[in-house]
Amino acid sequence: MERDVDDCMQTEQSLPPAQFDGQASSLSCTLSLDHVGEVAVTFNSDGLSWKLVEPLDNHDSTCLGIKSKVATEIKFSDVYAVELIDYGLIHGSNISNARKCLSGHDSEIYRFTVHGFQRSKTLPSLRVLVAYTFGHKDLQTCQMWVNQINASLALEQGRPKNLLVFVHPRSGKGNGCKTWDSVASIFSRAKVKTKVIVTQRAGHAFDVMASIGIKELISYDGVIAVGGDGFFNEILNGFLLSRHKAPYPPTPSGFLQSATCDDNFCVRDPNATDIGTSSQNNEQQSPLLPSTSYDSFGVPNINQDSEFSLPNEHFRFGIIPAGSTDAIVMCTTGTRDPITSTFHIVLGKRVCLDVAQVVRWKIKSTSKVEPFVRYAASFAGYGFYGDVITESEKYRWMGPKRYDYAGTRVFLKHKSYQAEIAYLEVKSEEAKSIPERGNLGGRKRPFWSPKKSEKVVCRVNCKVCNTTTPCSHPGETKWSRSKGSFLSIGAAVIACRNDRAPDGLVVDAHLSDGLMHLILIKDCSHALYLWHLTQLARKGGNPFDFKFVEHHKTTAFTFTSSGNESVWNLDGELFQAHQLSAQVFRGLVSLFASGPEV
Numbered sequence: 135m136e137r138d139v140d141d142c143m144q145t146e147q148s149l150p151p152a153q154f155d156g157q158a159s160s161l162s163c164t165l166s167l168d169h170v171g172e173v174a175v176t177f178n179s180d181g182l183s184w185k186l187v188e189p190l191d192n193h194d195s196t197c198l199g200i201k202s203k204v205a206t207e208i209k210f211s212d213v214y215a216v217e218l219i220d221y222g223l224i225h226g227s228n229i230s231n232a233r234k235c236l237s238g239h240d241s242e243i244y245r246f247t248v249h250g251f252q253r254s255k256t257l258p259s260l261r262v263l264v265a266y267t268f269g270h271k272d273l274q275t276c277q278m279w280v281n282q283i284n285a286s287l288a289l290e291q292g293r294p295k296n297l298l299v300f301v302h303p304r305s306g307k308g309n310g311c312k313t314w315d316s317v318a319s320i321f322s323r324a325k326v327k328t329k330v331i332v333t334q335r336a337g338h339a340f341d342v343m344a345s346i347g348i349k350e351l352i353s354y355d356g357v358i359a360v361g362g363d364g365f366f367n368e369i370l371n372g373f374l375l376s377r378h379k380a381p382y383p384p385t386p387s388g389f390l391q392s393a394t395c396d397d398n399f400c401v402r403d404p405n406a407t408d409i410g411t412s413s414q415n416n417e418q419q420s421p422l423l424p425s426t427s428y429d430s431f432g433v434p435n436i437n438q439d440s441e442f443s444l445p446n447e448h449f450r451f452g453i454i455p456a457g458s459t460d461a462i463v464m465c466t467t468g469t470r471d472p473i474t475s476t477f478h479i480v481l482g483k484r485v486c487l488d489v490a491q492v493v494r495w496k497i498k499s500t501s502k503v504e505p506f507v508r509y510a511a512s513f514a515g516y517g518f519y520g521d522v523i524t525e526s527e528k529y530r531w532m533g534p535k536r537y538d539y540a541g542t543r544v545f546l547k548h549k550s551y552q553a554e555i556a557y558l559e560v561k562s563e564e565a566k567s568i569p570e571r572g573n574l575g576g577r578k579r580p581f582w583s584p585k586k587s588e589k590v591v592c593r594v595n596c597k598v599c600n601t602t603t604p605c606s607h608p609g610e611t612k613w614s615r616s617k618g619s620f621l622s623i624g625a626a627v628i629a630c631r632n633d634r635a636p637d638g639l640v641v642d643a644h645l646s647d648g649l650m651h652l653i654l655i656k657d658c659s660h661a662l663y664l665w666h667l668t669q670l671a672r673k674g675g676n677p678f679d680f681k682f683v684e685h686h687k688t689t690a691f692t693f694t695s696s697g698n699e700s701v702w703n704l705d706g707e708l709f710q711a712h713q714l715s716a717q718v719f720r721g722l723v724s725l726f727a728s729g730p731e732v
């Protein structure tokens with residue numbers, strides 16, 4: 135076919151199409167846009183824009199009573215692929231006017247499609263797929279546009295090229311594979327290579343991540359979990375346990391009691407003689423460095439990845455939600471939607487995530503101290519939170535509804551647990567000026583007060599997360615304590631938004647401020663506890679304005695219980711501990727996400 139470039143015009147520089155430099159010049163061309171009509175398209179440095187050759191009033195039109203808005207641009211930062219789709223049909227306008235709407239104006243020409251994402255009109259965080267198919271009678275003209283758009287896409291920073299994808303087939307309602315199938319074509323169209331592993335059992339992804347060699351690991355730009363929070367937690371632990379090197383959490387002097395034993399395991403003070411002691415101010419730092427990690431069955435792994443450093447900005451994790459709760463996805467993308475998560479992944483978004491390290495100290499019968507380490511990216515909870523997960527596992531066949539059922543059963547039992555918590559209190563500027571929920575500086579107040587304090591919610595480009603000011607000041611480390619009978623003890627690393635608590639368990643928790651939020655619920659009546667839970671479930675509720683609720687910002691805490699009645703729930707993983715210490719690592723890992731748009 136003969137080339138016809140009369141209707142294509144290069145401005146600023148008159149370069150032949152093959153040498154066209156999208157950065158230095160702009161290209162205009164009349165193309166047919168599928169279902170729209172003839173448009174004058176301009177290639178700009180940051181994207182494509184177009185306008186109808188026969189303009190309509192405000193680009194709004196009514197077709198058979200349906201009002202539609204014609205898109206007029208797409209930025210390269212929202213484009214994930216462009217494809218030449220060869221000769222075929224371009225549909226005429228169905229919006230320009232009622233006459234064309236009814237008759238159409240179809241033609242067969244060469245075509246190319248620009249694939250991208252656009253913001254949903256209903257929810258700010260949600261992204262939907264868009265595809266614009268342009269046509270021209272000349273194949274070479276179409277090819278030129280494809281080449282130029284591809285050249286611009288190659289300049290976009292941080293987009294992944296090779297990913298390891300774990301799919302949990304039984305996650306949530308058992309839709310893990312279906313969820314992956316619904317987005318896999320976006321990855322292939324975006325030319326992102328994926329190695330997909332569908333897990334066969336619990337612990338499968340952990341074992342792969344723990345044993346993967348450095349050469350293979352660094353060949354990936356990241357790891358994607360198609361599943362829920364528990365599945366992501368398993369992958370994160372497999373990754374971190376053999377690679378993260380840092381001193382274990384600090385503990386207050388004398389807090390951990392000397393050895394206590396039961397038939398299954400014993401725990402004791404890690405600062406006791408055989409492991410050495412170092413003390414600073416009124417805290418003690420365990421001098422142990424993690425040297426041994428364990429696979430899902432407690433078998434030690436040999437660390438082989440000395441070249442992989444953490445935090446590593448290049449290597450990112452991604453989650454495509456298919457679970458029952460998906461709190462991490464809700465907090466990092468603002469919505470629970472596989473397409474939106476795919477948008478964040480293929481377009482190479484990046485956000486840092488705090489991770490809590492939780493250590494249980496146990497002593498084997500050989501008297502050898504064995505720290506049992508786990509990591510949690512969203513939540514560690516004891517008492518009510520541990521019991522609900524334990525109970526819900528019996529009803530996994532129910533799918534996500536199991537949490538409601540188990541939650542009701544555990545609530546009715548109303549069990550409380552004796553424990554003591556010591557925590558490094560962090561007084562942020564905000565905390566100094568605003569009375570915290572649950573802490574009115576000794577003033578008496580009603581058991582519930584509707585007064586709301588100003589809370590800075592974590593969002594895209596969050597100022598709190600982006601500040602370089604350290605959250606904990608070494609000179610100010612002061613251990614505070616709380617002791618008694620608790621219904622639940624929770625440590626939220628992030629807000630933990632979910633369908634049942636739309637604002638999250640902690641409305642002002644941030645993705646990477648280096649803080650954990652301790653939520654201590656002291657024993658209280660059934661009715662008051664129900665009221666607290668109701669406030670959590672209510673958008674704009676005030677769940678911490680109760681006398682029996684303590685809310686503390688902290689960087690580290692230590693827990694000891696007098697019995698072994700409840701379990702810790704670490705993002706869905708159950709963890710039995712009489713004595714446990716935890717600390718948070720600021721921005722330890724990066725995620726393909728950018729925070730919620732709230």
Ligand SMILES: Nc1ncnc2c1ncn2[C@@H]1O[C@H](COP(=O)(O)OP(=O)(O)OP(=O)(O)O)[C@@H](O)[C@H]1O
Nearest residue numbers: 305306333334335361362363364365457458459460
């Ligand atoms: N193939 C598998 N069969 C059974 N269990 C698996 C398999 N793959 C992973 N698991 C385990 O299932 C657990 C729960 O997975 P996941 O978090 O995806 O689902 P969920 O509990 O329904 O969702 P959420 O954690 O968001 O509430 C994980 O901790 C993981 O260890």
